[in-house]
Amino acid sequence: MAKALAKSSFTEVGHAPAKTFDLFPRPTAKTGLFGWITTVDHKKIGMMYGGFAILFFLIGGLEALMIRTQLIVPNNHFVSAQLYNELFTMHGTTMIFLAVMPLNAAFFNLLIPIQIGARDVAFPRLNTFSLWVWVVGAILLNVGWLSHFVPSWKFGGAPDVGWFGYAPLTSKVFTPDLSTDLWVLGIQILGLSSIVASLNFIVTIINMRAPGLTMMRLPVFTWMALVTSFLLILALPAIAIALIEVMFDRNFGTNFFEVSGGGQPILWQHLFWVFGHPEVYILILPPMGYVSEILPTFSRKPLFGYPIIVFSGVAIGFIGFGVWSHHMFTTGMGTIATAAFSIATMAIAVPTGVKIFNWIGTLWGGRIVTRTPMMFALGFIWMFMMGGMSGIMHSAAPADAQQQDSYFVIAHFHYVLIGGATFALLAAIHFWFPKFFGRLVPEFWGKLSFWIIFVGFNCTFFPMHFLGLNGMPRRTWTYDSNMGWNEGNMFATAGAYLLGVGIFTYFAVLVYTFFKGEKCGNDPWDGRTLEWSIPSPPPEHNFSAIPTVHARDAFWYEKTHKAEIAQEKAALIKAEESHGGIHMPDQSWYPFFSAVGLLIGAYNMAQLHHPVIIMGKDVLSSHMPLAITGGVMLLTSCYLWALEGPAGYHIHLDANGNPPDSHGGHY
Amino acid sequence: MTRTRSDHRKVYRFATALLAGLGLVLLSGCKLAEVFSLSGPQSTMVTDGPVAKSQWDLFMVTVYVTTFIFVVVGAVLAYAQIKFRAKSEADEHAEPAPEGHGNPFIEIGLIAASVALLVIIAIPTLRDIWYTHDVPEDEKGNAMEVVATGYQWWFKFEYPSETIKLPNNAGEIPLVTGNELVVPANTPIRVLLRTVDVIHSFWIPKLAGKVDMMPNRPNFLWFKADRPGYYYGQCAEYCGESHAIMRFRVIALSAADYVKWLDNQKQAARTVTADAVPTNEAPHAQFASLKLDERQALSGSAEFDANPLAAWKKMQDPEQNEKAEAVAAGRKLFQAKTCVSCHTVRGHEGIGVAGPDLTRVGARSTIAAGVLENTREHLHQWIKDPSHFKPGNKMWFGGYNTLQGEDWQPNPALTLNDQEIDSLVSYLHSLK
Structure with missing residues (x-):
């Protein structure tokens, strides 16, 4: 401790932290349950995001398989209409908010600090807070499933208003169940988590870049993460407002969407899609980033047209805010508005096309090494092109009047979200798995899972184009056998099972690799960006010395200028040590405690007007006191969090960058 | 890059076998042609009215343009994938291609070509937005208005122009039917769309694309049946538990049949003696x-x-x-x-x-x-x-x-x- 104090440059220059308020001793465990729930390490947080997201991805997939099983034959009674509605609502909600978004968040956490040559995000404890708040939202959304098994919990099952929750179906008149209240609060809280995380990433990317890493040298993934973060902080307030309005309509007698009180249900649709359309780009821009990292690596060639890829990403983000009403072509907007949104939608196809041209340009003249991540990345380009083509078809508003809310639309967005986003995510998991777990996924099994997923996916969703053109509406629990949809549905369901087998294979192989996979070095793919320059798995402090970036593909430059870089590194390590070693942030209880407070508050808020019943007895006439308790816990934790200060400790490295004493003293 | 190439071949052999096996199973399991058939009673391709036809024709314009794009871009992509594939271990480790970061002329040319192709779609889109919106001016005089109201989960149809005198001079009410909309063929029908509860959507795929029935919003659509026929319709906006089975029918009749039907409808309910x-x-x-x-x-x-x-x-x-x-x-x-x-x-x-x-x-x-x-x-x-x-x-x-x-x-x-x-x-x- 004294040694650390003496060495700390902060103390020397008078930056000693003031005596802070400690209600609890700060957690120091690096492993075990408490180590994980109090961690501020962006890599551990990223892994937890990823783990939870994969869990929900599998749950959402199971929901999809139940949906497809119900539709395998006409007039089927595998599930009831009510359960079916819960399944498709939760399938959509889960896949968007609890699978793809947190998987992207996982990669933001894992990669952004390393790609920009930083040791953590700008606000490490806030990062922990984002994670646990996200978990709270996930719990609230899914707790309704339990009420199917616990009859005394009268939630009315899981949410059943659709992931889009169109008013006035969400009105208390039509869905009096608690499930809708829990859905409203669950989505609201997930939005809170995303806004907090996005602000954190924006500050991190703008302020914490290594020396020499100009904006136009940023890896494309980090660029796309930056654009996505801006989309999130601009789009989420719209849905936050809309959700608050629904909550007030349901609980406090307001009339935003209540038709009998003069409310306008169309307002919900505008607010929802002002969020919902940028959300589509929130889901797909990070995958475009992964692909833009993977293609150059396996083509052994820099990304073709880097500035244009970056600018088209920004353009997509920008135009993405101006096309929301193409989800509403059938709501009777009138000719002018329909025409305007139709043209804007066509316009957004241009920057998207530009990205595809540049990816092909990247392959052109390269040496394409078809490892599993590359297979998924190439699959992404093909499938995303398919989804893009049907997207252009939808931009023709009169044609869309036939396709909207039909299976054609289902085919379209699954080509974008599975063939696009999910393929890219599977590529990314495969690509960066060796970096964070130090083991290589076996090629044979990786490729096998790719082919099963690829075939299964196309068998499932390609026939849906035809089902839609043949007039099959979506969100339908059953269909009659004289509509000409029997064969298409049977085929699609068979494909869905195959897709399920593929996804199972993929993750089973990952689990195997985690325990038994072949160990690998720092740079198994001959990578181009900074994450490949550090050990696998990376040490807590990421870099023994913050690197200086000399070119766009920073690590590729380092590999081609070895002698010069080695000298520079040694000097940087020495300099850093002379400043008192590597400063790392302290762990904290409060982000987790405040999330627990939020969970208690929100869970009881949803049931505000219902009596508290324990063991069949009315204990309290309303949930208000419990809701207030949760709120107080949240605010108290935030306050104590502010009081405890960031604190931190130092890690000292020897001249080779190895830690002789990794337990730096606390001060 | 330490893996050998031998395991790749195994993967491809396995994948080929898998694909072939799966294809056989699926082919024998169901008639593949039926999977892609568009001949159902709610087909958007086999249309029977000018609105649905213009929507399908526009759709086909988008299909031609996007297929053209897909084929051209796909061909280039496929060529690149095959041509530039590393063919051996040595190839993988060969000196990478010269570093290049793009060519502005190619980029701008591709953007211009994309815009030009989109304009081909945009022009008929704009024309049809106006055409499908409302009954054309020259046919307005001939048009008939009906009111369709969505309920959870059925449709009410009213004929404001066909009134029925109530007994004892108690006034007049419009003719009301449920779940079956009977209209004259070859007459533009303007349907006023109303709802009493949540949002529904009114869709008769063979006659016209859907328009939503929004609370507090006077929406409408129009269609015309080219010939007498029996058409399927369905609610196309999720409206609660039984949304899937909120269906209706449209029956288009010749002028003579329609008048006969109307006369019968206007009578009071039949009593069997x-x-x-x-x-x-x-x-x-x-x-x-x-x-x-x-x-x-x-x-x-x-x-x-x-x-x-x-x-x-x-x-x-x-x-x-x-x-x-x-x-x-x-x-x-x-x-x-x-x-x-x-x-x-x-x-x-x-x-x-x-x-x-x-x-x-x-x-x-x-x-x-x-x-x-x-x-x-x-x-x-x-x-x-x-x-x-x-x-x-x-x-x-x-x-x-x-x-x-x-x-x-x-x-x-x-x-x-x-x-x-x-x-x-x-x-x-x-x-x-």
Whole structure:
């Protein structure tokens, strides 16, 4: 401790932290349950995001398989209409908010600090807070499933208003169940988590870049993460407002969407899609980033047209805010508005096309090494092109009047979200798995899972184009056998099972690799960006010395200028040590405690007007006191969090960058 | 890059075998051509009206343009993938291609080409946005207006221009039907779209694309049937538990048939008199023993589907073998079991408006909003257990069951045995 104090440059220059308020001793465990729930390490947080997201991805997939099983034959009674509605609502909600978004968040956490040559995000404890708040939202959304098994919990099952929750179906008149209240609060809280995380990433990317890493040298993934973060902080307030309005309509007698009180249900649709359309780009821009990292690596060639890829990403983000009403072509907007949104939608196809041209340009003249991540990345380009083509078809508003809310639309967005986003995510998991777990996924099994997923996916969703053109509406629990949809549905369901087998294979192989996979070095793919320059798995402090970036593909430059870089590194390590070693942030209880407070508050808020019943007895006439308790816990934790200060400790490295004493003293 | 190439070949061999095997299974499992068939009664390709046709034609423009793009870009991509694939271990480790970061002329050229292709789609899109929006000016004089109202989960149709005089000079009301919209062919129909509860969407794929029925919003759409025909329609916006089975039919008739239909509709409900009854008719089947084969189409038997319009026309005529006593008993039950408080039978006792108007329910081809073909057996099963066919419907929740506190309890005033249901069926089927 004294040694650390003496060495700390902060103390020397008078930056000693003031005596802070400690209600609890700060957690120091690096492993075990408490180590994980109090961690501020962006890599551990990223892994937890990823783990939870994969869990929900599998749950959402199971929901999809139940949906497809119900539709395998006409007039089927595998599930009831009510359960079916819960399944498709939760399938959509889960896949968007609890699978793809947190998987992207996982990669933001894992990669952004390393790609920009930083040791953590700008606000490490806030990062922990984002994670646990996200978990709270996930719990609230899914707790309704339990009420199917616990009859005394009268939630009315899981949410059943659709992931889009169109008013006035969400009105208390039509869905009096608690499930809708829990859905409203669950989505609201997930939005809170995303806004907090996005602000954190924006500050991190703008302020914490290594020396020499100009904006136009940023890896494309980090660029796309930056654009996505801006989309999130601009789009989420719209849905936050809309959700608050629904909550007030349901609980406090307001009339935003209540038709009998003069409310306008169309307002919900505008607010929802002002969020919902940028959300589509929130889901797909990070995958475009992964692909833009993977293609150059396996083509052994820099990304073709880097500035244009970056600018088209920004353009997509920008135009993405101006096309929301193409989800509403059938709501009777009138000719002018329909025409305007139709043209804007066509316009957004241009920057998207530009990205595809540049990816092909990247392959052109390269040496394409078809490892599993590359297979998924190439699959992404093909499938995303398919989804893009049907997207252009939808931009023709009169044609869309036939396709909207039909299976054609289902085919379209699954080509974008599975063939696009999910393929890219599977590529990314495969690509960066060796970096964070130090083991290589076996090629044979990786490729096998790719082919099963690829075939299964196309068998499932390609026939849906035809089902839609043949007039099959979506969100339908059953269909009659004289509509000409029997064969298409049977085929699609068979494909869905195959897709399920593929996804199972993929993750089973990952689990195997985690325990038994072949160990690998720092740079198994001959990578181009900074994450490949550090050990696998990376040490807590990421870099023994913050690197200086000399070119766009920073690590590729380092590999081609070895002698010069080695000298520079040694000097940087020495300099850093002379400043008192590597400063790392302290762990904290409060982000987790405040999330627990939020969970208690929100869970009881949803049931505000219902009596508290324990063991069949009315204990309290309303949930208000419990809701207030949760709120107080949240605010108290935030306050104590502010009081405890960031604190931190130092890690000292020897001249080779190895830690002789990794337990730096606390001060 | 330390892996060997031998395991790649294994993967490809396995994948090929897998693909071939799967293809065989799927081919033998179902007729592949049927998977991609667009010949169903809700096909958007086989259209029967100018609105749906313009929408399909525009769709095909987008298909041609995007297919062209896909083929060209796909060909380049496929070529690049094959041509630049590392073919050996040495190849993988060969000196990478010269570093290059893009070519502005290629980029700008591709952007310009993309814009040009999109303009090809944009021009007919703009034309059709205006065309499909409302009845064209030169046809306005000829157009007919109807009001379609969405309910959870059925449709009410009103004919504001066809009024019926109420007895005792009590005023005029528009003609009302439910779940079957009968219109003259070759006449532009302007449908005013209304809803009493949540958002529904009005969609007749063969005649016109959908427009939503929004609360507090006066939406409308138009269509024209090129020829007499029987068309399927369906709600296309998620509207709650039984959204999947909120269906309707549109029947387009020749001018003469339409006038005949209209004249009959405007009459008060039909009453069966004893002398209309022929003697020695066969007794009706025992319904309790009937089993429903749900793999068969519920909404149209094979005979019905063979020529639905002719089958529909046949249903307009009174049935043979009507039993006046059974009909009269059914009419009494209709009142005693409180059916009258939700259903209108104009000229009889029914005055309710919460459920579909049943003044001519016997002449409709389906019941329960397009779910069941209107046969005696189906009607019997529907009255016996409506929640089996339409979960959450108001006849079950509110009629057969009433809310006691927080739970639904069976309504003691509304219990029906099979014989009573049989009488009700006779009554309802006499309403032609």
